[in-house]
Amino acid sequence: MKMSQNTPDKDEDQTSTSQKTISLPISRVRLIMKSSPDVNCINQDALFLTTKATELFVQHLAVSSYNNRAKQETKSLSYSDLANTAEENDTFQFLTDILPKKILAGDYLKSLEQLQEDDADF
Amino acid sequence: MASSSGNDDDLTIPRAAINKMIKEVLPNVRVANDARELVVNCCTEFIHLISSEANEICNKSDKKTISPEHVINALESLGFASYITEVKDVLQECKTVALKRRKASSRLENLGIPEEELLRQQQELFAKARQQQAELAQQEWLQMQQAAQQAQMAAASASASQQAGSSQDEDDEEDM
Numbered sequence: 439m440k441m442s443q444n445t446p447d448k449d450e451d452q453t454s455t456s457q458k459t460i461s462l463p464i465s466r467v468r469l470i471m472k473s474s475p476d477v478n479c480i481n482q483d484a485l486f487l488t489t490k491a492t493e494l495f496v497q498h499l500a501v502s503s504y505n506n507r508a509k510q511e512t513k514s515l516s517y518s519d520l521a522n523t524a525e526e527n528d529t530f531q532f533l534t535d536i537l538p539k540k541i542l543a544g545d546y547l548k549s550l551e552q553l554q555e556d557d558a559d560f
Numbered sequence: 561m562a563s564s565s566g567n568d569d570d571l572t573i574p575r576a577a578i579n580k581m582i583k584e585v586l587p588n589v590r591v592a593n594d595a596r597e598l599v600v601n602c603c604t605e606f607i608h609l610i611s612s613e614a615n616e617i618c619n620k621s622d623k624k625t626i627s628p629e630h631v632i633n634a635l636e637s638l639g640f641a642s643y644i645t646e647v648k649d650v651l652q653e654c655k656t657v658a659l660k661r662r663k664a665s666s667r668l669e670n671l672g673i674p675e676e677e678l679l680r681q682q683q684e685l686f687a688k689a690r691q692q693q694a695e696l697a698q699q700e701w702l703q704m705q706q707a708a709q710q711a712q713m714a715a716a717s718a719s720a721s722q723q724a725g726s727s728q729d730e731d732d733e734e735d736m
Contacts (some may be wrong), residue, residue, distance in 0.1 A: 448640050459657075460650060462577050470571045470604055474611040479625040487631045488610055490647040492639065495606045496578060496599060497585040498643075504586055514590040520598050529639045532609055555730050 462489050501526060573603045610634050 468491045471477055480488075503523040504515050524533040578600050583592055589637035611626075618626045628651065635643055673681075 439735055440575075459653065461580065462573055466571070466573055467607060470573075470607045471611040473571055474615065477615045477626070478613050481625050481627045483628045483651055484614070484626045484653075486651050487628050487647045488607065488614075490650045491631070491643050492573070492603055493581060494608055494643045494646060495640070496581050496603055497604060500582050500591075500601065504589060506587055512590075513588060514592070515586065515595055516592050517598055519596045519600075520595055529717050532638075533605060536605055537598065540664060541666050553735045 460486065460489050460493065462493050464489050467492060499523070499530060499533075502530070571604065572600050575600055576604065609638060609641075697716055 446511055465486060468480065471485070471488065472479055499520070500515065503519045505528070506523050507515060507519040508522070509516075521537045524530040524537045575596065579596060582589075582596070582599065610631065614626050614630040615632050617630045617637075618624075621630070623630075632644055632648070635641060635647070
């Protein structure tokens with residue numbers, strides 16, 4: 439079954455992804471899936487489902503992070519908003535490996551000192 | 561933006577696609593560049609997550625190919641059950657669209673005309689072409705003949721002054 443969404447700029451969906459079509463490049467999703475260890479054959483319909491799920495995921499992550507953002511007074515989304523959401527939200531826990539919370543150098547040094555003090559207590 | 565080194569791990573969804581999706585759900589929101597980059601990577605991570613889970617489910621079943629069912633079960637077990645209704649709808653829509661497109665292209669090829677009629681039209685066209693070809697050939701032949709006659713007449717009148725007896729032969733030739 440030939441789909442037109444094989445390239446990013448050829449998608450039929452000109453408007454919203456909440457409409458019943460897919461705007462992510464399906465071929466790219468397939469490539470990424472196949473780079474997972476042990477994954478062999480993927481049914482075309484399964485590929486569509488995964489692609490759409492990925493779209494929903496991106497939007498879900500963005501919206502959750504935004505609603506949860508540190509700076510409620512501004513309309514902006516920062517890296518740490520995303521990182522915090524990953525940490526605090528069970529669904530997004532799997533992201534914590536690739537989403538290390540950026541830590542201020544000062545805080546890091548402080549926590550190091552704290553560790554040293556703890557050690558000293560032994 | 562896949563890496564040219566061909567390293568599988570560098571495969572990601574194109575940034576433009578991600579930006580577009582973010583813009584749709586968070587219009588007028590300023591999103592930091594490093595945040596966008598992060599979302600791109602989260603995407604890849606998510607795909608791996610679903611693939612691995614679906615693959616495991618697939619292995620447990622007696623199938624060799626990851627099916628839609630496997631993906632749906634994976635979404636469920638990973639806490640993304642809320643996506644299931646919408647992804648199912650989209651699948652249905654994709655199939656419908658593909659079906660319509662197949663029907664439309666075959667309709668275009670036929671122009672709604674049944675095959676016998678198309679054949680008949682084809683025969684007509686061939687016949688017409690043959691006729692035109694024949695008429696053309698005949699015209700050319702006539703022209704050639706006229707040209708040949710004129711050439712002969714010119715030659716004859718040139719030699720008529722030399723040979724008085726050859727006019728009898730010319731008359732015979734003109735009757736042809």
